[in-house]
Amino acid sequence: MGLARAKLDQTELRLGCMAMPAAAGWTRTAREAALTRVTQMGLPGRRDEYWRFTNPADLVGPEPVPAALFGTSKRPAYDGIDRVRLVFVDGVFDAVASDDPALAGVEITRLAVAQRQDIHWASELYGVLEARGQTPVARPLAALNTAFATDGVLIRATGKAAKPVNLVYLHKSETSDAFLHHCIKVESGADLTVLENGPAAARFNKVMEVEVADGGAFHHVRSQGRDHERRAATHIFARLGTGSTFKSFTMTANGALTRNECVIEMTGDNGVAHVAGACVGDGAFHHDDTVFVTHDAQHCESRQVFKKVLRNGATGVFQGKILVKHGAQKTDGYQISQALLLDGDSQFLVKPELEIYADDVACSHGSTSGAIDEDALFYLRSRGVPRSEATDLLVLSFLAEAIEEIEDPVIRDEILQRLAGWLARHRG
Amino acid sequence: MLEIKNLHVKLEEEDKQILKGVDLTVEPGKVHAIMGPNGSGKSTLSYVLAGRQGYTVTEGSANLLGHDLLEMEPEERAAAGLFLAFQYPVEIPGVGNMTFLRTAVNAQRKARGEEEMDAASFLKEVRARAKDLKIDADMLKRPVNMGFSGGEKKRNEILQMAMLEPKMCILDETDSGLDVDAMRLVADGVNALRSPDRGFLVITHYQRLLDHIVPDVVHIMAAGRIIKTGGADLALEVEKNGYADILAEVA
Numbered sequence: 214m215g216l217a218r219a220k221l222d223q224t225e226l227r228l229g230c231m232a233m234p235a236a237a238g239w240t241r242t243a244r245e246a247a248l249t250r251v252t253q254m255g256l257p258g259r260r261d262e263y264w265r266f267t268n269p270a271d272l273v274g275p276e277p278v279p280a281a282l283f284g285t286s287k288r289p290a291y292d293g294i295d296r297v298r299l300v301f302v303d304g305v306f307d308a309v310a311s312d313d314p315a316l317a318g319v320e321i322t323r324l325a326v327a328q329r330q331d332i333h334w335a336s337e338l339y340g341v342l343e344a345r346g347q348t349p350v351a352r353p354l355a356a357l358n359t360a361f362a363t364d365g366v367l368i369r370a371t372g373k374a375a376k377p378v379n380l381v382y383l384h385k386s387e388t389s390d391a392f393l394h395h396c397i398k399v400e401s402g403a404d405l406t407v408l409e410n411g412p413a414a415a416r417f418n419k420v421m422e423v424e425v426a427d428g429g430a431f432h433h434v435r436s437q438g439r440d441h442e443r444r445a446a447t448h449i450f451a452r453l454g455t456g457s458t459f460k461s462f463t464m465t466a467n468g469a470l471t472r473n474e475c476v477i478e479m480t481g482d483n484g485v486a487h488v489a490g491a492c493v494g495d496g497a498f499h500h501d502d503t504v505f506v507t508h509d510a511q512h513c514e515s516r517q518v519f520k521k522v523l524r525n526g527a528t529g530v531f532q533g534k535i536l537v538k539h540g541a542q543k544t545d546g547y548q549i550s551q552a553l554l555l556d557g558d559s560q561f562l563v564k565p566e567l568e569i570y571a572d573d574v575a576c577s578h579g580s581t582s583g584a585i586d587e588d589a590l591f592y593l594r595s596r597g598v599p600r601s602e603a604t605d606l607l608v609l610s611f612l613a614e615a616i617e618e619i620e621d622p623v624i625r626d627e628i629l630q631r632l633a634g635w636l637a638r639h640r641g
Numbered sequence: 642m643l644e645i646k647n648l649h650v651k652l653e654e655e656d657k658q659i660l661k662g663v664d665l666t667v668e669p670g671k672v673h674a675i676m677g678p679n680g681s682g683k684s685t686l687s688y689v690l691a692g693r694q695g696y697t698v699t700e701g702s703a704n705l706l707g708h709d710l711l712e713m714e715p716e717e718r719a720a721a722g723l724f725l726a727f728q729y730p731v732e733i734p735g736v737g738n739m740t741f742l743r744t745a746v747n748a749q750r751k752a753r754g755e756e757e758m759d760a761a762s763f764l765k766e767v768r769a770r771a772k773d774l775k776i777d778a779d780m781l782k783r784p785v786n787m788g789f790s791g792g793e794k795k796r797n798e799i800l801q802m803a804m805l806e807p808k809m810c811i812l813d814e815t816d817s818g819l820d821v822d823a824m825r826l827v828a829d830g831v832n833a834l835r836s837p838d839r840g841f842l843v844i845t846h847y848q849r850l851l852d853h854i855v856p857d858v859v860h861i862m863a864a865g866r867i868i869k870t871g872g873a874d875l876a877l878e879v880e881k882n883g884y885a886d887i888l889a890e891v892a
Contacts, residue, residue, distance in 0.1 A: 587694065592731040593741070595691050596801060597719035597749035606744065610735025610784075 220255040223273060227256055230275045231361045238328035243340030247359035250344065254353040263350055266530040266562040267472055267501040272354060272446045277390045277416030280442035280469070287634070289381070290410035290436045291627060296379040297321075299366060303384060303414050304391020306364050318375030319405060324365035324394060335367045338396045342422040342450035346476040350505065355448040355474070358420040362394030369398045370405040370429075382411035384440055389414035395421045399429035401454070406432040408624070412440035412468070419447045427454040427481060433461040434624050436631060437471060441497065444470040455481030455510070462619045464628050465492035465500055466635045472501040479506070479513040479541075489518040489618035493608075493632060494527030494559075495639045501530035502550075508541040508571075517548040520615040522608050523559035524639070534566040537574050546576035553611045554582055555604075605636040642840040643667040643690075643809050648701035650682075650689050659685045661865035662701070667809065667840040674843045674851055676876060677862035678884045683844045684728060686862075687813040691725040692718050705809055719745075720752035722808030726798040726815050733785040738797070741785045742767060746804055770803045774830050792823035799830035810834070811842045816850035828853030848880035861887055 216224070228251070233244055257269040271278050297317040300310040306323055314321035327335060340359040346352060368378060380395070391414035399405050403426075413419070425431045437445065445468065451459050465471055477486045492500045506515045521529035531550035552561030561582040569576060585607055593603035612632060619625040643666065650660040659682045667673045677683050689696050690703055692715035703710040708721045733741070747757040758766075771781060774796045786794050795815055802810055812831065816824055831854050835841070843854055851859070851873065859875040860867045863884065868891045869875065879887070 586731075589731050589733050591693050591715060592727065592733070593745075594715035595693075595719055595725055595727075596741075596745035596805065597716050597752065598745055599716045599748060599752075600714070602744065602748065603716075606736050606741075607733070610733060613735030 216255040220258050223258065224252065224256045226275050227273055227357075228252070233361060234325070234328075234363060236329055239331065239336050240328040240339055244360045246344065247340050247356045250347060250356040251353055251360060254347070254351045254356065256353050256357070263503070263532070266532070266564070267470070267499065271444050271470055272416070272472070277388060278442070278444065279387045280384070280415035280440060280444065281387060282384060283412070283440040283467070285439060290631065291379055291408050291624070294377065294408075294623060294627065296377045296408060298379045298381050300381045300383060301364065301391075301393060301413070303386050303389035304364055304393055304417070316376060317378050319371070319378070320369040321378065322367045324362065324367060327367050332367060334369055334398050335396050338398060338422050338424055339394070342424065342452055343420055343448070345452070345478065346448070346450045346505075352448060352474060352476070354418060354446045355420050355450070358392050358394055358418050358448070362392045362420070365394040365396075367396045368405070368407070369400065370403040371400045372402070373404040374406065377406035377408050379408040379410070382409070382413035382417070384412040384414055384443060387415055390416045391418065393417075393419045395419075397421065397423045397431070399423070399425045399431045401426040402428045404430045406434070406621070408434050410436040410438070412438065412443045413445065415443060417443065417445040417447070419445070421447075421449045423449065423451040423459070425451065425453050425457040425459050428456045429454065430458040431460070432620060434619055434628065435461070435463040436628065437463060437468060438466040438631070441467045442469050444468070446472045447474065449475045451475075451477045451486070453477065453479045453481065453484040453486060456483045457481065458485045460487045460618065460620060461489070462615070462628070463490040464632065465490065466631070467494075467498065468500070469497055470499045472503065474503045475505070477506045477515070479508050479510050479515065482511045482513065484510060484513040486513070487516040487518070487618050489516070489615045491520050491612045491615040491632065492529065493522045493635055493639070494524070494529065496525040496527060498523070498527040499530070500528070502533070504533040506535050506546070508535070508537045508544045508546065510541060512543045513541070514545040515547070516618070517550070518615045518618055519550045520612045521552040521561060522555065522611065523552055523561065524555035526558040528559065529561045530563070531561075531580070532564045533578070534568065535576055535578070537569040537571050537576065539570045541571045542573045544571060544574040544576065546574065548578035549614070550580045551611070552582040553608060554584055601640045604640070605633065608636055609633060642669045642706060643842065644704045646702045648686075648689070648703060649699045650685060650696050651699055653695050653697050659696070659865055660689070663865070663867055665860065665867060667842055669840055670837040671857045672835065672841040672843060672854060673858045673860065674845060674856035674876060675860045675862050675867075676845060676848070676879055681862045682865040683862055684813055687725055687811045687844055690811060691715060691723065716748065717752070719805070719807075720749045724802050724805055724807035724810045726795075726802060726810065726812045728814040728817060730786050730794040730798055732787050734787055736785050738783055738785050739767065739781050742801060742804055745801065749805060767804060770800055773833065774800050774803075775826060776800055791818035792820065795819060795823065795827050796830070799827055803830065803834060808838065809840045809842070811844070813844045814846065815843070816845055816847065824850060825853060848876045851876045863888055863891070
């Protein structure tokens with residue numbers, strides 16, 4: 214059965230504006246396969262079930278909607294943390310603004326350079342996890358990224374990284390349309406932390422493929438913020454080995470449209486996967502967390518913790534699924550998605566799903582949306598805490614379960630300070 | 642210190658009059674007790690004074706040290722020196738007890754134009770006060786009132802009172818849910834705070850709390866009014882004969 218005419222037109226229109234890098238090297242095969250996937254799947258449309266709550270029009274249109282730059286004098290994220298910064302300006306690596314990659318104590322190669330070299334591990338990853346993540350649900354924007362990504366990094370950790378790698382995404386052009394693709398390999402027993410921050414571009418499409426080998430640990434903390442008009446579609450595809458750990462946390466503040474997909478496949482026993490998010494939106498803000506965790510091994514634990522604070526017509530979306538395959542016994546799956554609606558104009562759209570084919574598992578999921586607890590607010594105020602400060606305290610208390618998913622106390626505190634600062638600037 | 646005159650209050654949501662003309666004056670250094678049967682309006686009085694939503698004052702006034710309480714936000718009342726120990730202290734997940742205490746102390750200081758308390762002095766102070774109330778380090782670290790027993794919650798209220806050093810303390814059924822030992826601990830905490838420039842209004846069902854916190858004046862409240870006022874012996878009379886005799890006497 215072919216694609217609907219409208220979808221076909223949309224896809225052709227978009228592909229007409231794209232060009233594969235001339236020197237694609239070994240990535241060419243993966244890129245061509247991805248392009249085939251895109252033409253077969255078609256780009257997402259409003260009628261697709263998976264896009265019921267989020268209108269993809271601005272993500273698939275031939276040109277990005279221009280996004281005004283948002284000036285700020287605030288200090289950059291993770292400022293106090295000893296890290297190796299790799300800076301991308303509107304999706305293009307800026308070597309001058311970046312730190313020496315060698316300081317991280319891991320192998321770091323720029324995608325544009327790496328594709329001309331023979332990097333064995335990366336050729337087994339680039340587009341591979343993305344392709345695996347296309348079933349049972351199609352993710353065409355990720356395939357589009359694999360086909361046309363212009364930049365990105367390949368990171369391979371073979372031991373404990375000396376410093377966190379900080380991918381910094383600056384936005385300097387109001388019409389930038391950026392495609393970044395990162396591949397990360399955490400080898401057996403290795404330990405790597407990747408930090409991300411910044412608005413990135415007017416329109417940002419990013420894929421991060423992460424393979425964590427047996428006993429490896431990957432920590433990921435992302436701060437998406439600032440520019441109000443930016444739009445982004447990001448995907449994380451992770452495959453986890455035996456006894457490995459994967460922890461990803463995302464803070465989102467501002468942004469007209471953000472769709473963060475996270476697709477995790479647990480392929481070895483005793484793996485741990487936590488994915489969490491805290492987002493705060495005021496006004497023209499649409500934020501979508503779409504998560505798919507597949508348990509295909511025994512004794513694995515997965516947690517999804519997503520909290521959204523919304524006001525002035527902001528919209529939050531959560532689509533989260535736990536799929537437990539045959540034989541994935543002793544799975545411990547947990548999923549919670551909650552919204553705090555600070556007024557009557559905001560909305561939270563949720564689709565939690567469990568699909569379980571093993572008979573000895575513990576899986577739970579819950580979803581709520583509600584307002585500030587008036588009793589708690591009065592209690593705080595009766596102790597002398599002004600309404601605005603009391604509200605902020607209660608909002609942070611609401612977000613706490615998600616923020617606590619960040620293991621490193623220094624990074625956790627950094628995120629907490631950022632959220633507190635945002636709240637103080639956005640009091641109702 | 643606290644002057645309540647002809648206070649009439651009804652529920653905001655329904656046309657139900659709860660307080661029907663309360664007159665009460667608490668002088669500095671004095672402990673006043675309000676006793677009365679269920680539904681007499683005792684807790685409503687404490688909530689209205691503290692500024693809880695849901696009530697409409699239809700007549701009368703309430704002043705604290707010259708401030709018109711009824712015109713003030715709850716936080717302004719607190720900064721002016723009012724403290725309400727809740728009958729049901731609220732659990733607040735995700736906010737550490739210590740953070741909460743420090744935020745409250747400094748918010749009040751800021752509102753009064755005083756200097757904020759630095760972390761070291763605050764810590765020293767809170768540890769000393771907590772020790773008197775047998776509140777351990779774990780309770781200070783935990784989220785506000787989360788997983789606290791009934792007695793722990795009430796002791797935590799008294800700790801807040803001790804740290805905030807209010808001028809006027811209202812205790813709403815602080816004895817409810819306490820065993821004898823916990824009640825003594827709480828009463829000791831309150832007694833330690835008695836001073837010539839601080840007033841207390843102790844709301845209770847039963848006389849037994851007043852064995853430990855001996856009042857100067859006892860009021861009996863019924864159907865939204867104070868119907869009788871006397872000394873500490875009035876509480877003993879209630880304990881012996883119940884409210885029926887007094888109600889009959891007034892009617």
